[in-house]
Amino acid sequence: MKLVAKIRLDANTEQAKLLLRTLETANECANWMSNQAWEYKVFTPFSLHKIVYREARERFPLSSQVVVRLLSKVCDAYKKDKKVMRRFSKHGAISYDSRILSYGENRVSIWTLDGRESIPYSAGPRQKELLKHQHGESDLIYSRGKWYLAATCDITDPPQEVVDDWLGVDLGVAEIAADSDGQAFSGSTVKGIRYRHRKLRSKLQAAQSRSAKRHLKKLSGKEARFATDVNHCIAKQIVVKAKRTKRGISIEDLTGIRQRIRARRPHRAVLHSWAFAQLGEFLTYKCVLAGVPLVKVDPRNSSRECSNCGHTEKLNRPSQSKFRCRSCGYTANADYNAALNLRGRASVNRPIVERLPDSSGGFQPQLQATCFSEW
């Protein structure tokens, strides 16, 4: 599985200036190549290489490998369509490979206009762990005056454990997530901060000034980073629990979550829909890393169905937090009931797949692994 580790380069003033010159020169070169590609109507790296490589080396003081990487950047940009000439921003990200960038314990050695530069970097424990598997390209990113590297890491998936029970996980409102053991993973702090930000944001939006716009941008970044951190923590807790108890994880299929949230749960507007999608993504990759099977089940009516008798009715859920079955009288926390349904749906899904007859008309006993192959 490919994941991206993001690390911050702690460049000193001189190094920062050098990186900036390197980035600007590279983008200038990319724009020149884009111009050539457009003029000659040549958009594949191999053919464009023949036309522009030599001249690019003469025009720009860039290493051959940087020029080759830029050729790919230009051709990639034309992949989507060739209707307009592509322009690259002055400070757009550029990619490096192992020939022009290498990672050490605490420093990177990176190619610049003045040759190789050794620059210290900072990374959290999560990113450091990922970096051990660094393989392939890295992007040099300049953002808000700081320097980052986004490093591609290739992680060998450990074999998935065979499980006979599932931990249902419902993504909720009051709590970020609730599982079928009745444990809630609280989002109260996140929600509080989001609410505060939202109020501040509408004020700023009303102000319309340039400083207000700047402030808004900063705010959204801060909020997003905070929510990302909370999602990481929650996803980790859930996966660790499932692994410890030898269970798989069952979550609702989040495809089209944005539309569904808008249509079905307008009160969830406080929470960004991307945060749900992100939690789903984090759960997915952490499961792969831990060898925990994950299944995404049909979410329809998961909050209206009674986990005790199966009766499904809108009125089963008199309030946001309460579930009370109109048929059997079962009552529970609504998120907990939904999580139980997701657990049940995972268990129901499996035997059906396992009993699929193979081509010889018999039964394949080992379909268990392929059952989750798409996750």
Ligand SMILES: [Zn+2]
């Ligand atoms: Zn019931």
